[in-house]
Amino acid sequence: MAKSNISTKQFRAILKKDLSMLFRKRVAIFVFGGPFIMMFILLGLPSLFTSQQAITLLVFSDDLGYTGVNIGDAIIGNISLYYENDDTITVEEADNFTEVQQTRALGTYIPSNFSELSFTGSPSIYTIDATQSLFTSSLFTEIYTIASKVMSNFVANRSIPNIQSIQLPPTALAEEEILGPKAAAVAMPLSYMIFLLIALNSGSYSIIGFAREKRMRTMEILLAYTHKHSLLVISKVITGLVASLGSTLSYVLGILVGTSLSGDATGDLFDIFGLNFKTLGGGAIVLSFIFVVLALLISTLITMAVDTNMAREAAERISPLVSIGLAMFFYFIVLTSPLTVSTILLINPFYWCYRLCLLLVAGKFTTEVLIYFLLIAGLIFILIQLATRGIQKEKSLYLE
Amino acid sequence: MSELMVQTTQLSKYFKTVLAVNKIDLEIPKGSIYALLGPNGAGKTTTIRMLLGLLKPTEGQILVNGIDVSSNPKEIRGKIGLLPQFSAAYYDLTSMQNIKFNLELNDIKMETVQPALSDFFNRLEITQELLNKPFSKLSGGEQRAICFIMSAITDKDFLILDEPTSGLDIARAKYIRSIIKDLSEVQGKTILLSSHIVSDLEELAEYCGILVKGKLVFQGKRDEIIEKYAPETKDFEDAIVRVFNSKKNDVKTPLGGI
Numbered sequence: 001m002a003k004s005n006i007s008t009k010q011f012r013a014i015l016k017k018d019l020s021m022l023f024r025k026r027v028a029i030f031v032f033g034g035p036f037i038m039m040f041i042l043l044g045l046p047s048l049f050t051s052q053q054a055i056t057l058l059v060f061s062d063d064l065g066y067t068g069v070n071i072g073d074a075i076i077g078n079i080s081l082y083y084e085n086d087d088t089i090t091v092e093e094a095d096n097f098t099e100v101q102q103t104r105a106l107g108t109y110i111p112s113n114f115s116e117l118s119f120t121g122s123p124s125i126y127t128i129d130a131t132q133s134l135f136t137s138s139l140f141t142e143i144y145t146i147a148s149k150v151m152s153n154f155v156a157n158r159s160i161p162n163i164q165s166i167q168l169p170p171t172a173l174a175e176e177e178i179l180g181p182k183a184a185a186v187a188m189p190l191s192y193m194i195f196l197l198i199a200l201n202s203g204s205y206s207i208i209g210f211a212r213e214k215r216m217r218t219m220e221i222l223l224a225y226t227h228k229h230s231l232l233v234i235s236k237v238i239t240g241l242v243a244s245l246g247s248t249l250s251y252v253l254g255i256l257v258g259t260s261l262s263g264d265a266t267g268d269l270f271d272i273f274g275l276n277f278k279t280l281g282g283g284a285i286v287l288s289f290i291f292v293v294l295a296l297l298i299s300t301l302i303t304m305a306v307d308t309n310m311a312r313e314a315a316e317r318i319s320p321l322v323s324i325g326l327a328m329f330f331y332f333i334v335l336t337s338p339l340t341v342s343t344i345l346l347i348n349p350f351y352w353c354y355r356l357c358l359l360l361v362a363g364k365f366t367t368e369v370l371i372y373f374l375l376i377a378g379l380i381f382i383l384i385q386l387a388t389r390g391i392q393k394e395k396s397l398y399l400e
Numbered sequence: 401m402s403e404l405m406v407q408t409t410q411l412s413k414y415f416k417t418v419l420a421v422n423k424i425d426l427e428i429p430k431g432s433i434y435a436l437l438g439p440n441g442a443g444k445t446t447t448i449r450m451l452l453g454l455l456k457p458t459e460g461q462i463l464v465n466g467i468d469v470s471s472n473p474k475e476i477r478g479k480i481g482l483l484p485q486f487s488a489a490y491y492d493l494t495s496m497q498n499i500k501f502n503l504e505l506n507d508i509k510m511e512t513v514q515p516a517l518s519d520f521f522n523r524l525e526i527t528q529e530l531l532n533k534p535f536s537k538l539s540g541g542e543q544r545a546i547c548f549i550m551s552a553i554t555d556k557d558f559l560i561l562d563e564p565t566s567g568l569d570i571a572r573a574k575y576i577r578s579i580i581k582d583l584s585e586v587q588g589k590t591i592l593l594s595s596h597i598v599s600d601l602e603e604l605a606e607y608c609g610i611l612v613k614g615k616l617v618f619q620g621k622r623d624e625i626i627e628k629y630a631p632e633t634k635d636f637e638d639a640i641v642r643v644f645n646s647k648k649n650d651v652k653t654p655l656g657g658i
Contacts, residue, residue: 006478216491226477227478
């Protein structure tokens with residue numbers, strides 16, 4: 001009883017000290033301010049000079065081409081459907097490529113009629129002007145999706161479908177049908193958030209890690225006075241999460257301020273990560289954020305376990321790489337098929353968080369949920385033990 | 401000998417093939433000031449770290465106040481006060497914040513130690529201005545004094561002080577010696593002192609243990625070493641140097657596996 005009481009008091013003191021150190025360290029200014037400045041510079045600053053320029057899309061509309069379907073008109077119809085209230089976009093029509101070349105300065109060229117293939121010998125050429133902002137980039141992606149769908153149909157079936165029947169986003173896969181549309185809508189934003197936040201926060205570990213304690217020679221005192229050494233690890237992890245979440249908030253604010261300057265702001269905070277509050281509802285969004293934080297926690301613990309079990313100098317360099325490597329491995333494989341179970345990813349803890357979140361969003365409380373839950377809980381326990389053993393190891397403590 | 405605070409039996413420590421501590425039998429009486437001496441690399445710091453439970457002995461047993469540290473290092477945590485060889489504190493925090501953190505870590509309320517703290521501050525000329533400065537902005541001597549206060553203010557019965565007066569000016573060194581004396585004589589604390597500064601040892605050490613190349617070559621009262629090694633000069637420093645020199649070549653450093 002007395003021992004757990006002193007441990008609680010010690011934990012409070014250590015956590016208070018760690019948090020206090022986080023906000024005092026000059027580097028923390030970069031952790032909390034850096035992402036904001038970065039996003040503001042990337043999005044907001046160029047928009048001060050370019051964002052107000054109207055974007056003109058030039059489309060062929062007179063040529064029926066091989067099939068007799070006027071794709072130009074269909075694309076114009078789609079654009080006006082998706083972006084009807086956007087004053088910055090003007091759609092103009094051109095009859096031939098010479099006309100396009102003459103009006104090149106206008107903006108984006110869409111070869112919507114495939115009888116014009118002979119211009120370059122390649123079916124899809126898109127020219128994007130430097131005036132593009134984030135918003136036009138997403139517009140461009142959608143047009144690309146339409147055009148590539150049309151093209152693949154054309155190549156495979158020698159027929160061009162009615163463009164109005166093309167769906168955005170793409171039609172559902174079998175797995176999507178199992179997990180449902182909500183999980184499908186959460187999948188990409190969730191994997192992106194996990195990857196982005198881990199990548200964004202990998203550098204912040206140097207602020208909270210034990211290497212600093214060793215440098216200041218306070219490690220020996222902490223180990224000699226603290227009854228439960230695992231509390232030292234847990235305190236650092238909590239501090240790491242605070243740093244990570246602060247840094248993420250700074251990133252989001254940077255995007256919001258940057259896009260509001262460029263006039264591209266969606267007005268929806270969740271849209272930054274591709275989550276649509278209206279379609280998904282609060283529950284799925286809250287779950288997504290919980291699992292992103294869980295992935296961050298695991299990332300911090302992995303970094304810490306590697307750091308504490310290695311010699312000081314090498315640890316600071318290698319430990320963030322291990323975490324980022326796992327995050328990249330997770331994200332780029334998930335991208336190829338977001339909703340199917342990937343065998344190779346079953347060894348990746350970030351995938352466990354991702355998959356468990358999708359199952360919960362889909363309301364599938366199966367054995368798979370229990371397995372992922374146990375895997376995550378077990379891993380967290382093991383990593384805390386590893387890190388605790390690491391800080392006590394004489395090799396990492398003294399022999400460097 | 402009176403009741404012992406520390407008793408080690410055949411305590412040894414290897415680092416790979418290097419033998420840092422070689423079968424030593426330390427005996428530190430309760431309430432005494434015991435000086436652990438030795439040339440650089442003699443094994444003093446390794447011995448201290450084993451007493452604290454931070455290093456696992458390769459062989460032998462350590463009892464600290466009846467607790468078997470060698471087999472159960474967790475039991476000793478929080479029971480020994482420590483002043484490490486180099487100033488150990490958080491450089492971004494102020495001195496006062498460092499002291500407060502140290503008190504909180506040891507579950508000591510500020511109110512209960514306020515009179516003692518004020519006394520330390522007065523004796524060591526630690527002003528309010530210094531206390532509010534970040535630790536990194538203090539001079540080496542001021543940092544050392546703050547670290548000493550942090551270790552002395554704890555309620556531990558056993559304190560390990562590694563080079564407590566190193567880097568201090570004459571006045572502060574003198575006050576620290578008087579505080580160490582008070583801690584032992586008035587408060588009955590046991591103090592293990594590791595120092596190279598002769599004035600510290602002459603004024604404070606009741607008992608001495610001399611380590612040479614990891615071997616405990618002498619252990620006993622301070623007067624005994626003088627009697628044995630410098631009977632004609634009666635000089636403590638002389639006696640220590642003679643022990644170092646006479647034992648330097650006697651003690652071989654065995655290598656593991658050989």
